[in-house]
Amino acid sequence: MKVGIIGATGYGGLELIRFLHNHPEVEKIELFTSSEEGTIFSSKFGHLLTIHDTPLQKIEAESLAGFDVVFTSTPSGVTSKLLPPLVDIGPKLIDLSGDYRLKDLGAYEKWYAKAPAPESIVKKSVYGLTEWNEENIKSASLIANPGCYPTAVLLSVLPLIKERLIDPEYLVVDAKSGVSGAGNKPSQITHYSEMNENFSIYKVNKHQHIPEIEQAIAMFADFETTITFNTHLVPMTRGILATSYAPVFPGVTNKQLNDCLLETYKSHPFVRVVQDVSSIGTNRVKGSNYCDIFVQLDERTNRATIVGVIDNLVKGAAGQAIQNMNVQLDLPQKLGLDVVPLFI
Amino acid sequence: MKVGIIGATGYGGLELIRFLHNHPEVEKIELFTSSEEGTIFSSKFGHLLTIHDTPLQKIEAESLAGFDVVFTSTPSGVTSKLLPPLVDIGPKLIDLSGDYRLKDLGAYEKWYAKAPAPESIVKKSVYGLTEWNEENIKSASLIANPGCYPTAVLLSVLPLIKERLIDPEYLVVDAKSGVSGAGNKPSQITHYSEMNENFSIYKVNKHQHIPEIEQAIAMFADFETTITFNTHLVPMTRGILATSYAPVFPGVTNKQLNDCLLETYKSHPFVRVVQDVSSIGTNRVKGSNYCDIFVQLDERTNRATIVGVIDNLVKGAAGQAIQNMNVQLDLPQKLGLDVVPLFI
Amino acid sequence: MKVGIIGATGYGGLELIRFLHNHPEVEKIELFTSSEEGTIFSSKFGHLLTIHDTPLQKIEAESLAGFDVVFTSTPSGVTSKLLPPLVDIGPKLIDLSGDYRLKDLGAYEKWYAKAPAPESIVKKSVYGLTEWNEENIKSASLIANPGCYPTAVLLSVLPLIKERLIDPEYLVVDAKSGVSGAGNKPSQITHYSEMNENFSIYKVNKHQHIPEIEQAIAMFADFETTITFNTHLVPMTRGILATSYAPVFPGVTNKQLNDCLLETYKSHPFVRVVQDVSSIGTNRVKGSNYCDIFVQLDERTNRATIVGVIDNLVKGAAGQAIQNMNVQLDLPQKLGLDVVPLFI
């Protein structure tokens, strides 16, 4: 199998390389770029010395046609233009950017402040939240891989909303992410001396993942709601922990909440329902494709606390993308992804 | 002025030393301990070499009587027994532990799982949230210095509750703390290799600061409510950022929310109302007694996001304790505390 | 193939599990302990939930006899007693502790302050610096896996000493390690709040890896010398970078130094000779079995600066141990170890 990666120099791209390197069905990985054609990849990324000593290639539709799968891991606003000519010419397309996630083009324009992708292609694209959309993913030619925050939030709250155990009318999601989520481009905020030992909040009530989460709640749990969602930057590199709060419906017990999660994910290898809160933390999933979830009912307030934890670069990006590729190609979901989290 | 510190080896104690060293009215600082009598302090804490080369002393009521102020910075369950004989025998007492904060002894027993302090002394004690209780602090003989989380939460939400701008019936507080809040005792959780690069949640819906916050909302904003409150550990040493969520009452605007905060704190030197969210972060207050607060109305949901940021060891412990001492002794609040945050 | 790990709860043990999980020849991994028999492993290490939900077993010679390979990853002073009865009863033994590394029992006693292992077993054991001792490793029944620091130092300086390009009479090695090298036992030094943002030096001129390095220089480069070697703790979890300094012999050029390294390691997949110093750093090998090395002649002083970088838990422990297992079992060296470094 021959796989191409467009946007290989970003952190999502680097993680695709890390996992595809050990994917038994992938024979060849080629790296594409819009701006650094010819650069020997390992001269830019020393950790790939002896592993990827080949040059970055120019993006051209003809040459891409021969690939089995093409991943795009680019900033928003790029694949809306780049991908349409590649649809249905050969390779399965898996887009890690936000360009094909929102079915409502107006919402895309509003939250991303960019022109949307063509409506026909957006319609064709399939939202790649693997555990919730497997059937559609199987036959998709273009997958819109979910955002990092939505993955952590949706996997943890969707079962409880779908089963009408919690009330999404007053769902508050307080999410926290490691700095790699901000990408590889240096800035004052991510300058080490100013990011280190600094915990901060950003994009208050304005994050573009809000409509994505709301859309998925409607799509998979059949509930229209407006959520409160905020994001924080944690002085660490990898990991997202999202804490969600919602009232439970009258009579709902802690056991019901946990059983719902266990039942939903019993046959899904990458979602782990954790009973002991001291086992929940971003380092328990670091470097892996696991999503750990936890729920607890507060009987004083009759509200549930729901926690979702992922490695933002893996289950929140490259890992889920490869999981989707496996589904598309009818391979076992764990192929190439069955690694043990680093923990330390 | 002669000042004693009981529990000097904890992080609260070390911060008291750091600030009192530069307090112009403090002539002498003596350090007391229950277990390491005779130890030269700087042999244990190298950063104090040439600064505190004196031995730790044994705690004895007689010798403490001659002090002007005695700070206690001990684990919960210690000063409930230690302080009663010292009340009204001479020194002003400022307790940084949780033993005198809750007026309801039953609540103390329930949340701390310890026997409470004598009721008469608890009654006598004054809750030291400086900006909200200045009159009572002036004449107090025993101050219950607020907890770190309650300080960050209360300073940011109290004005809005008191003015009935937000509805505390559905107040959700999602708080995050640096690791120094867990104290100086090594444990598996705070072992560097397992804490580093790990963001986690702990004591879900069970933190002993919950009744303290609820009590203060009743006391200062005249509102009985049960809140949702959760705490997270951030892989950094200092700092608390608490994000609170509540619906606003109909018609309330973003400007009203901000004006309320600005008006409340206009003459309080340590509370800063921040307009630009990119200026909010734990490193903006690091090492200082400032509390930075921020509020924003989300017009999609009619809920307010309220942020409070402090250095947990300073405004959340030693700094506020000295601020209270200044008030008790009729000194300017900023005396000895007027330092610039480190930022980097 | 059936593999046992004694000391699975340490960081070396956890890394063995991480890599063996993906080793194609390993069918079964069983975990042994001296003190926590019966504990479900994943209840202690949440990252292994659904991966290792089996209980820790009691160490017993009879049951271990049936294994193909047994790794021991215990503190020093344990395997000197534990391993002798297991030698030649069945499994290949690979000891990650320091108990079998020093051929001079007196040196062991002096530097480790412990009783040495039996002389006959020490004699039998083979020092597992894979790239330099492959022939002996092939037929070894007991491998003394090298220390983390010696691995980084030896791989980088041995070729230059052996070829008499640098003068080991005045070899100064300044080594720096991430905190995971100190193990998983909490202590004041490794308490997060005191380790974070703290760079320190420890065991000045007294590290037990000194005689190991000197012995290997004599063994593989035929030179008896006493070295200067110091170790520092870096506030990060993984990684060792060792900077070595030595005068070059008259007339030696920078090119000769580099060519010597390139030539030595041209057929060794895990040692990478780096030309661009900006590509050298602990994150370039993080999570992988690579050792990156770099050399530069300072023409002002005619001294060489030699840098060796490894992940202390992988090439400095578990990774090299598995590499040695592969050699013992005549498998390709990269089997199960061919992972891409994490970089971020």
Add this chain to the structure above:
Amino acid sequence: MKVGIIGATGYGGLELIRFLHNHPEVEKIELFTSSEEGTIFSSKFGHLLTIHDTPLQKIEAESLAGFDVVFTSTPSGVTSKLLPPLVDIGPKLIDLSGDYRLKDLGAYEKWYAKAPAPESIVKKSVYGLTEWNEENIKSASLIANPGCYPTAVLLSVLPLIKERLIDPEYLVVDAKSGVSGAGNKPSQITHYSEMNENFSIYKVNKHQHIPEIEQAIAMFADFETTITFNTHLVPMTRGILATSYAPVFPGVTNKQLNDCLLETYKSHPFVRVVQDVSSIGTNRVKGSNYCDIFVQLDERTNRATIVGVIDNLVKGAAGQAIQNMNVQLDLPQKLGLDVVPLFI
């Protein structure tokens, strides 16, 4: 007293503000810039909200003439042009950049790759290593404040070289710095995700502080030598630890080495000779003007290990600059600088 700071937006400038804010003789601090005239300082640096809400001013010789002291904290190559017209027109000048440190203009050109300052002004300038040049500093009109690395290295090795206890002919200095030493300008190297958990070496044998150290050894210890000096980046914000290695002259004892340091610095408040190596570490001096030093003779090799530790932004920049100002103005050295290190 009226003090101006040129280059206030850099980390050295921010630290000047932090300390001068509490300097009892400083009445007014004004901030100057070449590029952001008019910007309200606290809108750029949130930690200074309510502390420095004044605008940045344009640099003009006339207006600067009225100041008592002007600090310049700019990149190299700026003050070589900026300062000459300001010399002797009024304010004491203290330059934190490297432009006036090297008396040999050719060396400046070679190591800095920039045109040097005018020879007459360089001659006039006084090297501000306070503890070693106090007499000249008193009467200086322009002070060349030492580099961060040279401060840590020189304070620790100069006494031993001057007393001919160690042999500087083979002095190897292995220095490590926190990331703030790289300044406030974002770059790929200092991008959080790539700097975090990464220990690296840089500018191998090429650091511009090499000639500064050699010049000072000649100047203060009367010994011409070429040293080996390398620098490493530690994933932390503040602190330098420099480990130096040199043979001792025959017969020199560990006690002599320590006595020499103790005797040299007995009346210097900011240099602390540490006996217990476990008390040495960058967090022991964090945020303060202390320099902690340690020496130990290795009797196996007859070489000394010498350690110097500072906060690079304080004793290595702003703190030493203010200490020099105090000396110039005949104030006590500790004025405004007598703060307790943060430790945690």
